[in-house]
Amino acid sequence: MRPDKLFPYFADVTTLPGVGTRIGALLEKLAGRHVIDLLWHLPREIVDRRYRPTVRMAESGRVATLTLRVDKHLPSSDRRRPHRVICSDESGEITLIFFKGDKGYLNRVLPEGEQRLVSGRIEYYNSTPQMPHPDFIEPLSNEEAIPAVEPVYPLTAGLSAKVVFKAVHGALEKLVPLEEWLDPAYLTKHDWPSWQDAVRIAHHPEGPDDLLPTSKARQRLAYDELLANQLALALMRERIKKQAGRRFQGNGTLRQKVIQQLPFDLTGSQKEALKEIYDDMAAELRMLRLLQGDVGSGKTIVALLAMLNAVECGQQAALVAPTEILARQHYDSIRPLAQAAGIQIAVLTGRNKGKARKQTLEDLASGQTNILIGTHALFQDDVIYHDLGLAVIDEQHRFGVHQRLAISAKGKGVDTLVMTATPIPRTLTMTAYGDLDVSRLYDKPPGRKPIKTVVINKDRMEEVISAVGRKIAEGSKVYWVCPLVEESEKSDFAAAEERYADLSRRFGETRVALVHGQMKSTEKDAAMTDFVEGSAQILVATTVIEVGVNVPEASVMVIEHAENFGLAQLHQLRGRIGRGSLESTCILLRAPQLSETARERLKVISETEDGFVIAEKDLELRGAGEVLGTRQSGLPDMRLADIAHHGELMKAAYDDARLVINRDPQLESERGKNLRVLLYLFERDAAVANLRSG
Template identity: 60%
Template sequence: MRPEILFPLFAELTTVPGIGPRFTRLYEKLAGPKIIDLCWHLPVSLVDRRYAPTLHDAQPDRIATLTVTVHDHYPPANRRTPYRVVCSDNTGQIELTFFHVKGDYLARLLPIGETRVISGKVERYGNRLQMTHPDHVVTPDKQDEIKRVEPVYPLTAGVTNKPLSKAISHAVSLCPEMPDWMDRGIMQKEKWPGWKEALLKAHNPDSEDALHPLAPARQRLAYDELLANQLALTLIRQAQTARKGRAIKGNGQLREKARALLPFDLTNSQEEAVAEITGDMEGPNQMLRLLQGDVGSGKTAVALLSMLAAIETGAQAALLAPTEILARQHMESLGPIADELGLKAVLLTGRDKGKARKAILEQIEDGSANMVIGTHALFQDDVNYQDLALAVVDEQHRFGVHQRLALAAKGKSKDPLSGQVAALDMLVMTATPIPRTLTLTAYGDMDVSRLTEKPPGRKPVDTRTVSSDRMEDIIHAIGRALQSGTKVYWVCPLVEDSEKSDLAAAEERFEALQSHFGDKAGLVHGKMKARDKDAVMEAFAKGAVDLLVATTVIEVGVNVPEATIMIVEHAERFGLAQLHQLRGRIGRGADKSTCILLYHAPLSETARERLSIMRDSEDGFVIAEKDLELRGAGELLGTRQSGMPEFKLADLAFHKELLPMARDDARLILHNDPDLQSERGQALRTLLYLFERDATVSYLKSG
């Protein structure tokens, strides 16, 4: 149960004065559905209203807070001219101008002969001082209502800064003083304020420096969030590693034969990964390991040898792929090797129906199928394994944790002494290079193996950046390439303009290219039915389609060695990690490959830097680290789909040094106080609830 002290912070936004039903949805979209979400919505800039000169000394183009007397009102002669109000102090005059404002409202706001405190941007118009639509107009006794330094928050259409600022002030005022969960030594060393003081300071910056992610108040809040994240992951990890697995120790015969069948020798990092995985499998506890390898680094070979280690013991192994086409590709590469080894590999996808499906299910259940490859169909209710010992999940980020768990539940082997069901060993793989920092935050519950080399024989991809002004030249060059038997990818842009969808952009480009190349051009996009998409992909891989126009659905897993050219249109709109993933679709055969990044000028500084990194590097891990630096964790393209945590206060581009600190702190805490029963432990339970890690609290003994 969430501690009572936090109840006010988890109330709905509708309880905040000024947020009626009309605005609730807008505020939810901007910050989140609860009051605590407003507390985490930090300012991005500020308006400094401390400059309070006389009118004689007031400098144009500065925000000023002025005390003036109202002289005269001059209503407009027509609707196109402004309503003017002349004010003065004993050193000069200023004209306030208002557009589309009713005179009776202004007469009440600025009565002639009375003193008012006004704040806004001073401008010079001819030889007169002017202020258009002052931000604040109050009587002198209410001048304290004008914040001398006003925070400016990220906004969305329909929400303005003034009411949002009010709502956030209300939310922050509800924050209680809480027992501090922070280690005293860390606080003193870093000179960080207490939690509530940090929150107040973050929302009331007194200078530009206070807005920086490395300002002490902001660092403190970021550390709280990272500590909650690391504490939660460490708790999950402890619960998982305590789960009894089964010791899977084969005799090595199948693996030895398989190595002889592979057309290449394993790289050093492949050998290391195989040793780490089989070492885990031989241990008594459940294996949960992440295999990270760049596109083309040979993850499939590592997966094969891991599966054979399980099969050597008489058990089964399953390989789960996110799409049918990827599952079929795995079957095409692993099936023949299984046959040579005298094993039975079967493919199960959603497409299998009736008698064919029944026959596959029987082979899985009676154990005659040693290796099972498929899509999410592998963990449906009617799929029963005789003895599943290892599950390999490819492209991990396409599956949620619950899907991983559904597959894990298919392992049924029991410890002969205790009768306990042994937890299934799991190897999850990703071709998305993840910066080390993010690996810690998203996969801290797993051990990690990394493949850092490419298998011998892989040729580098020649990457070029070309302006879209040269579109005609590119189309002619593609015509020549198609005539020589080359296959080409043309990736369409992520569309920013809300009038137009990614799909519309792809269809438009497809029609233009089809007019040049006829039936040689094919189109795939995310809105197509899986069967239609697979048919086009099949025609591209093995048939008459030589030019594939696509949205980013081809980013992961498609293997067409004959494709040696890729055009990425509007490359400046893509993140580095995604450009790298797309480029990984080519350079898979013996022929030289070229990737053309078509950009539209003018380029922003960040876009220019991104494109030059792509031109200069093929190392996915280097590219991922650069992407994190340039875009920040929240914006790494694909983050939302990848199971990455979205931090509200921590910005890993700035706070990555805090992450190992938080990890070590979390480990030490749980080593000394495994059930968080001490005084600090109880405060840390509150921290877990504050950052909505409620589920992990269930791993603790009550108290």
Template identity: 60%
Template sequence: MRPQSLTPLFAQVTALPGIGPRLGKLVEKLAGPLVVDLLWHLPFAVIDRRNAPDVAGAKAGEVATLTVVVDEHLVPHSPRQPYRVWCSDETGRLCLTYFNGREDYLRKLLPPGETRVVSGKVEIYQGEVQMTHPDHVVPLEQRETVLRVEPVYGLTAGLTQRPVQKAIAAAVERAPELPEWQDAAYLARQRWQSWHSALARAHAPAEESDLSPIHPARARLAFDELLASQLAIALVRHHNRTLAGHATEGDGRLRKAVLASLPFDLTASQKTAVEEIATDMSKAERMIRLLQGDVGSGKTLVALLAMLICAEAGAQAALMAPTELLARQHHATIAPLAAAAGVRLALLTGRDGQKQKKETLQGLSDGTIHLVVGTHALVQEDVEFADLALAVVDEQHRFGVHQRMALSSKGYAVDLLVMTATPIPRTLMLAAYGDLDVSKLTEKPAGRQPIDTRTIPLERIGEVAQGVGRQIATGARVYWVCPLIEESEEIDLANVEERFRLLSERFPGKVGLLHGRLKSAEREATMAAFADGRLSILVATTVIEVGVDVSAATVMVIEHAERFGLAQLHQLRGRVGRGSAKSTCLLLYAQPLGETAKARLAIMRETEDGFRIAEEDLRLRGAGELLGTRQSGLPDMRLADLAAHGELLQAARDDARLVIDRDPDLQSERGKALRALLYMFRRDDAVRTLRAG
């Protein structure tokens, strides 16, 4: 169903001149398998080859394009010596130097007595003008092709600039003129060119400033990508909204019982979130809401209150967590509260015994179990619900889209509440979810103390270990986080196994080890020993980043903190300060620190506000790395830079909403042009939604 006009762009990259099967594999690794992928691979630098002095006027360190006559080849006697080709013009001599040069190839490239145009970086060696491995050597009649500003593209091992430049130029040539999909008034206001002209311009930068993300050609292409993304999200949302949901309203009795059993009041933002969720659930259309809250802001309690609405209405609710550890923790938090309300709660994981599993499955299918907490065991085929009305998904970026869908499909038009402790900056929220409804928990629960965060150079690790010894003598518990599991030859980073060995020698019997390669039974035994105080120090990788809850832990040591992203440091720090005792976070760093690492550590010292930290992380790292787009279900942006194009993202969202309001099936002239845009950016699933809808 893809428009015919796009066919040339969906050919394999090997259809382009100079790209055979061997280079094709490398180009695929660099940009993607299709011609269209190369269009989105924009240059990151320029080389100006218009400087064309005579040999005597060539200056060291400059890129110059020289027109010379080839005089003689000096073939080396040993392969260790360079191959030299002497050339000249009326003003002086030029030596072209090649290491490991092949004589037959170089004599063909530079035939003695002929004129050649050579371009590259000039060096002056012992008073002679020299060029090592010139970038270009062409006959005189091709001089104009060299005298230009040349785009420089990112490469991968085994690729050089020439074939990539040639292939991309051919890809741009293949790009068809397409009907305009942008709103005419907006296009005129921005003074943007057509898509095709903007594409050609972005690949032919004339100077450094043309590489800026706000240059009109690049901004236009970024807006196209953002519009495709926002339109795809809006189409899917529109489709989901038009599927009738069912209203779920409770009478409040179970929620009242739970709130009465709590030794504290809800925070203001918890109350607001509960109200927003209850309002959404009472409507006939499906709820899709994101609950964002910092580590320890009380999301599980909000989720439970939402789940109780279902129980009050005689329906069921499920909470799905990404790991067994996390599922068990949610269950442990919720169980006494569910008991206070007299509601039956079950836990379902992959490690349940046959008898227990059978009882749970029976209770879910006959409706006697109202609430269930579990891992992705909840989405297995043998799990059936009597009436599932609400699915709560925790740390949703750790699940694939199909797992979320699978849980929702266990009932009819199930309401969806997605929870995350990774505060997502507003721009990323828009990019990933369009205008998903969001509830934010901004305060910490009462009684939580601020965490004292300090940065310490790694050379002082001995003092840190002494301090840790003093702390555990008072009964405190300590996390010690390292970046790697075992020694790696390439990167010399502290690794958990080595740190575990050293700390165990110092504090025998007091240290546990936790990392992702241990069997889950071992991990859980170690966690349990740390939680109940048999172990005082837990040496771990970032597996403890999400959802490990030990309120007696008051010290967090992070080695090589400069290697972690801000969001990750913030998550790790959130593992301490969960009780009422004073907590400390020590960030150990290796000298010298780069600018970005310095900025990161400074922000960690200044604030504990996860939302501010997320915005800073976006600014310092860019969106691509922020949530590891591959696994988070976030769109992978090739042209748009969310830190630079925040306003364009907002405009794209507004435009997408207008399109859906006026032409939800994309049948108008502009609608048909927008379909081509969706295909071009591989948002075919949204087009399929149109057909299915």
């Protein structure tokens, strides 16, 4: 149950003065339905009203607060012309302009012959100062009604800045002190204010520096949010780990047979990752591990050896991939190695129907199938294992946490290994996967040649097409990627179809295949198969080819409008080539004019192939939500923290949360009780429920 002291924060926004049902619905759309949501809705800029010149000295374009005498109203009978009010001080005259102004209202707030304080933006028309639609008009006795520095909040359609300002400041009236949940030494080290003072300061900025993520108040609030997030993940991790696991410590016979079949030695980081995985599997706690490996770093072989460790102990293993193409590719690459080890593997996707599907399920339930590879189909109710010991999930960000739990519920004490080929900055790994232990594959398998990356102006398209012609004449295969062009009305698949038609005219239809997101799965699979095994040498595609597909003969990648892609996406696409023995080239076609950020992105991608370096730079340039794609990443929506700016705080919160849980797993100490309040404040109620249920 949420503590009583937090009830004011979780009251509906309609309990605030001046907020009715209509405004409440708009505020809910903008920030959320509770008072606390408005406190998290921080200003993004300020209007400084401390500039108090005389009329004559008022600078054009600046916001000024003037003390004026109201001289004369000049209403207009034509609704298209403004109501004008002539005002003055001892230095000169200024005209206040009101389009569609209500004559009665304006006469009431600006009575002729009286003085008023007026605040707004100064403009000059024919050398005469004027102020269209002043923001504030107040009697001299009510000067405090005009804020010296006014915070400006993000808005939504139907809400004015004044309404949001009033609602947020109504929410600030509800602030009640809460016991400090931060470590006193850490608080002192950073010289941060208390939580409630930080909220007040964040909503009363004195200057532009107070809006920066590095200001003390904003750092404090960001750390609170990061700590709540990390604490919730740490509690979830403890709970899952508490569920009895099983010890899987195989005798190594199957693994040895597979290693003997490999045409290369395992890399140093593969051996290191396998040791961490084997140690986890041998422990009585359940394994929850993330295997991060750059494109082509050899994750699949690590996953296979982990699965064989379970099989050696008499258990089954499952490998789940996000697409049918990837699942079948895993199956094709693993099958010869599994056959050499004398074990049975099967593949199960949405394509399996009728008798074949029934037979696969029977073999699985009887234990005859040792390893099952497939798509989401593996989560279905009728997929029953004889004894599932290890679940491997490929491209984790394509699946939710719930699906991760669904597959591990298919057995007793199932170990989970999650894989991603998207290099993720360390701070983001902590945010999205803080409940997992992490292994990283840094080095590429021996024999992989570097990929030459060149950036070329799209004006040189003809040269590029000629070069592609020479490459396919030598027997190479070519990827040609067409993204959505932002300024065009065309969709990405229309752009791809146009390029496909052009290249088909040049090189013949049988030598060019097309894949885009609007095609049916069967059409996509047929085109991919034609490119992998058939006559097609050029695959024109949208970004659907991004993950996983392995074509050793593909040695050229052309990416049109490369400036429209994020760094990580360019790196993923480039990783489709350079998988065989051929020298490989990635050609980035760019627009003649580039923004500074786009120029920086293309410079980075052409200078390094290290996915982790690229990921850190991508985070710096684009921010966390963009890098992972917040909607699909499992990345929590952060209201106060910005991982790109608060990376060091993220690391501190990660360490702090783990230390707290090690020392006080039930949060029963004085600080622990205060941290429970923090979890409720950031609506991590499920984490507190985990505590109660043990």
